[in-house]
Amino acid sequence: MKMKSGFTLVELLLYIVIVALVSGLIAQTLISITLAQQKIEVRKIVDENLDFALKKIESEIKKSQEAAVNESGDILTLVLKDASIVEFFVDESGILQKKVEEVDYPITSDKVIVSASNAYLFSKIEHLGVKPTIRLMIKIRYKSDDPKLSSVESKAQTTISLR
Numbered sequence: 001m002k003m004k005s006g007f008t009l010v011e012l013l014l015y016i017v018i019v020a021l022v023s024g025l026i027a028q029t030l031i032s033i034t035l036a037q038q039k040i041e042v043r044k045i046v047d048e049n050l051d052f053a054l055k056k057i058e059s060e061i062k063k064s065q066e067a068a069v070n071e072s073g074d075i076l077t078l079v080l081k082d083a084s085i086v087e088f089f090v091d092e093s094g095i096l097q098k099k100v101e102e103v104d105y106p107i108t109s110d111k112v113i114v115s116a117s118n119a120y121l122f123s124k125i126e127h128l129g130v131k132p133t134i135r136l137m138i139k140i141r142y143k144s145d146d147p148k149l150s151s152v153e154s155k156a157q158t159t160i161s162l163r
Contacts, residue, residue: 035148042142042152049108050140050154053096056107060086060098061134061160069134073120076134090114090121094143112140117155131162 007015057076061067064086066079076088087099094113097104108114115121117139125133141153 038149039152042144042149045109045111046140046142046152046154049112049114050138050156053107053114053138053140054136054156054158056098057088057136058158058160060088062163064162067124067132067134067162069120069122069124073116073122076122088122108140111143113143115139115141117157125159133159133161135159 060078060080063080064078065081068077069075070077074089078086078088080086084100088107089097089099091097091104093110094115095110096107096114098107099105116137118137121136121138123135123137125135135157136159137155137157139153139155141151142149144150
């Protein structure tokens with residue numbers, strides 16, 4: 001009797017199913033790794049924007065001799081020691097801006113959206129005999145249509161005193 005070499009149809013189907021399952025697991029793992037890497041990059045962008053905004057605002061407040069916050073708490077106006085006026089505000093696209101002599105300079109990138117983490121972005125705290133303090137409550141969220149990425153945000157609350 002002569003033996004035939006080769007695969008039966010059942011064996012071939014079994015191999016195809018096994019290869020498909022293994023391929024699916026590998027694909028899912030790669031997708032998970034890619035999403036995790038994207039979230040790490042997005043987190044870095046959000047945190048860098050928050051850190052830069054805090055440092056920039058703090059630097060300008062410390063150089064100021066006067067500070068004012070509008071009634072809605074979304075515009076901080078500073079009078080520097082050289083009498084120049086600087087304003088911080090969030091524009092309609094969610095970018096934190098610094099206005100000097102009617103020229104706007106973006107502080108945050110267009111990849112993030114800046115908002116107040118509470119009711120007011122800026123608050124002025126005054127006590128008799130003490131220089132005013134500005135409270136900043138800021139939230140920065142990644143700007144994306146993907147809900148997994150747009151949920152990445154950072155918040156900060158700090159107070160900075162005029163010197």
